[in-house]
Amino acid sequence: MSEQQQEQRPDLPLDVFAAFCPSREVFAELADKWSLLILASLHRLGEQRFSELQRSVSGVSRKMLTQSVRTLERDGLVLRTVHPEVPPRVVYGLLPLGRGLAERVVTIGDWVEANSPAVIAARAGFDEGRGTACEVA
Amino acid sequence: MSEQQQEQRPDLPLDVFAAFCPSREVFAELADKWSLLILASLHRLGEQRFSELQRSVSGVSRKMLTQSVRTLERDGLVLRTVHPEVPPRVVYGLLPLGRGLAERVVTIGDWVEANSPAVIAARAGFDEGRGTACEVA
DNA sequence: CTGCCCTGGTAACCAATAGAGACTTGGTCT
DNA sequence: AGACCAAGTCTCTATTGGTTACCAGGGCAG
Numbered sequence: 001m002s003e004q005q006q007e008q009r010p011d012l013p014l015d016v017f018a019a020f021c022p023s024r025e026v027f028a029e030l031a032d033k034w035s036l037l038i039l040a041s042l043h044r045l046g047e048q049r050f051s052e053l054q055r056s057v058s059g060v061s062r063k064m065l066t067q068s069v070r071t072l073e074r075d076g077l078v079l080r081t082v083h084p085e086v087p088p089r090v091v092y093g094l095l096p097l098g099r100g101l102a103e104r105v106v107t108i109g110d111w112v113e114a115n116s117p118a119v120i121a122a123r124a125g126f127d128e129g130r131g132t133a134c135e136v137a
Numbered sequence: 138m139s140e141q142q143q144e145q146r147p148d149l150p151l152d153v154f155a156a157f158c159p160s161r162e163v164f165a166e167l168a169d170k171w172s173l174l175i176l177a178s179l180h181r182l183g184e185q186r187f188s189e190l191q192r193s194v195s196g197v198s199r200k201m202l203t204q205s206v207r208t209l210e211r212d213g214l215v216l217r218t219v220h221p222e223v224p225p226r227v228v229y230g231l232l233p234l235g236r237g238l239a240e241r242v243v244t245i246g247d248w249v250e251a252n253s254p255a256v257i258a259a260r261a262g263f264d265e266g267r268g269t270a271c272e273v274a
Numbered sequence: 275c276t277g278c279c280c281t282g283g284t285a286a287c288c289a290a291t292a293g294a295g296a297c298t299t300g301g302t303c304t
Numbered sequence: 305a306g307a308c309c310a311a312g313t314c315t316c317t318a319t320t321g322g323t324t325a326c327c328a329g330g331g332c333a334g
Contacts (some may be wrong), residue, residue, distance in 0.1 A: 013250075014250045014253060014254075015250065016174065016177075016246045016249055016250055017174065017177075017178060017193060017194060017195060018195055019195040019196030020195075022253055022257060023249050023250050023253035024196070026249050026253040026256050026257070027170070027173075027174075027245075027246065027249045027253075028170045030245075030249070031168065031169060031170045031173050031174075032168060032169060032170070033164070033165045033168045033169070036164075036168050037153065037154065037164075037168075040153075040154075041154060049310085049311090050310075050311055050312080051310070051311080056154060057154060058154060058155055058156040059156030059161070061292080061293055061294070061295095062311075062312070062313090063292080063293075063294090063312090063313080063314095064292070064293075066311080066312060066313085067292095073263070074259070074260050074263040074264070075256045075259055075260060076255060076256055076258070076259025076260070076262075076263070077256070077259075082311095085301095086300065086301045086302070086309090086310090087300085087301075087302085087308090087309050087310040087311080088299095088300090088309095088310055088311055088312090089310075089311090090310085090311065090312090097252060097255055097256070097259070100248060100252065101245070101248055101249075101252070104241070104244045104245050104248055105245065107241045107244070108164075108167075108168075108238070108241050108242065108245070109153045109164065111237060111238055111241055112153055112160050112163050112164045112167070113150075113151045113152065113153055113160050115234060115237070115238070116151060116159055116160035116163040116164075117151075118213060118234055119163050119212045119213060119214070119234070120159055120163070121213070122211070122212055122213025122214075122234070123211050123212060123213070125213075126210070126211040126213070127211070186281090186282090187281075187282055187283080188281070188282080198321080198322055198323075199282080199283070199284095200283090200284085200321080200322070200323085201321070201322075203282080203283065203284085204321095219282095222281095222330095223280085223281085223329065223330045223331075224279090224280045224281040224282080224329090224330080224331085225280090225281050225282055225283085225328095225329095226281075226282090227281085227282060227283090275334100276333105276334090277332105277333095277334095278331105278332095278333090278334105279330105279331080279332085279333100280329100280330090280331085281328100281329105282327105282328100283326105283327085283328095284325100284326080284327075285324100285325085285326080285327100286323105286324085286325085286326100287322105287323085287324085287325100288321100288322085288323085288324105289320100289321085289322080289323100290319105290320080290321075290322090291318100291319080291320070291321085292317105292318085292319070292320080293316100293317085293318080293319090294315100294316090294317085294318100295314100295315090295316090296313105296314085296315085296316105297312105297313080297314075297315100298311100298312085298313075298314095299310100299311095299312095300309105300310105301308105301309095302307105302308085302309085303306105303307090303308080303309100304305100304306090304307085304308105
C-alpha cells in the first residue's frame with residue numbers, strides 16, 4: 001500500500017552516463033537491436049500479434065522476441081493482451097510511455113536508412129586504406 | 138578511380154526491418170549500449186581522448202571502448218586522431234555524418250533520463266502483480 | 275644507469291548471452 | 305485418430321562481453 005513512489009531526489013541527476021545510475025540500467029536494457037526494432041515496428045504498423053511481430057521484425061528468433069517484448073511490457077512501454085481463444089491470440093501494442101520513446105527510435109531508423117550508403121562507403125574506404133597499407137608493407 | 142558509389146536502387150528500399158538488408162546490418166552494429174553512449178558523449182562534451190571517453194562513458198571497459206570506437210571510425214562517424222607524442226595522445230571527435238546520428242541519439246538519452254522513474258515504477262507494479270499472483274497460487 | 279610511470283592499446287581467458295531447433299498445450303479440422 | 309495451428313518454453317551450442325595481464329617507448333626519480 002502507500003504508493004512508495006520514491007520522489008527522485010533532484011540531487012541525483014539521473015545520468016545515463018553514470019554506470020551506477022538507474023537510468024543507465026534502463027538505457028542499457030533498451031539499447032539493443034531487437035528492443036529498438038520492436039518499438040519501431042509497433043510504431044509503424046500499430047498493434048501486432050506475436051507472429052506478425054516476428055514477421056515484421058525479420059530475423060528475430062521466437063526466444064528473443066518473447067524476451068524483449070516481456071521486458072518492454074514490464075517497463076510499461078508495451079501492452080500485451082491475451083485473447084483466450086483457440087488457437088491463442090496475443091496482441092502487442094504501444095502504451096503512451098512507449099510511444100514517446102518509439103517516436104525517437106524511428107528517427108534513428110530513418111537516419112540509418114538514409115545514411116547507410118554513406119556508412120557503407122566509409123567502411124569500404126577504411127578497409128581499402130587498411131588493406132592497401134598492409135599490402136604495401 | 139571512378140567513384141563506385143552504387144546508386145542505391147530505389148527498388149531496394151533499404152529497410153532496417155529486413156534481415157538481409159545492408160541497412161539492417163548498420164543498424165544492428167550501432168544499436169548497442171556502448172556505441173550509442175559514445176556517440177552521445179562525444180556530442181555532449183566534444184572531442185575527447187581515449188581515457189577521457191572511458192571516464193565520461195562510465196563503466197565501459199578498454200576493450201569495448203576500443204572496439205566500439207574502431208567500428209564508429211570505420212563507419213565514418215568518428216574521427217580518430219593520433220598525436221605521436223609521448224605518452225601517446227589519441228583524440229576522438231564526431232564527423233559530420235556522426236553528428237547527425239548523435240543528435241538523434243541524445244534525444245533518446247534525454248527521454249530515458251526523463252522517463253526512467255516511470256519505467257521503474259512500471260517495473261515495480263509488474264513485479265508486484267506477478268509476485269502477488271505467485272504468492273496467492 | 276636502472277627501473278618504474280604514463281597512455282593507448284592488444285591477447286588470453288572465462289562467464290554470460292544470443293541463436294537454432296525440438297518439445298508443449300489444448301482445442302479444432304479432416 | 306492424427307495432424308495442425310499459435311505462442312511460447314527448454315536445451316544445447318556459438319558468439320560475445322568483461323577482466324586481467326601484458327606491451328611499447330620515452331620521461332624522470334633515485
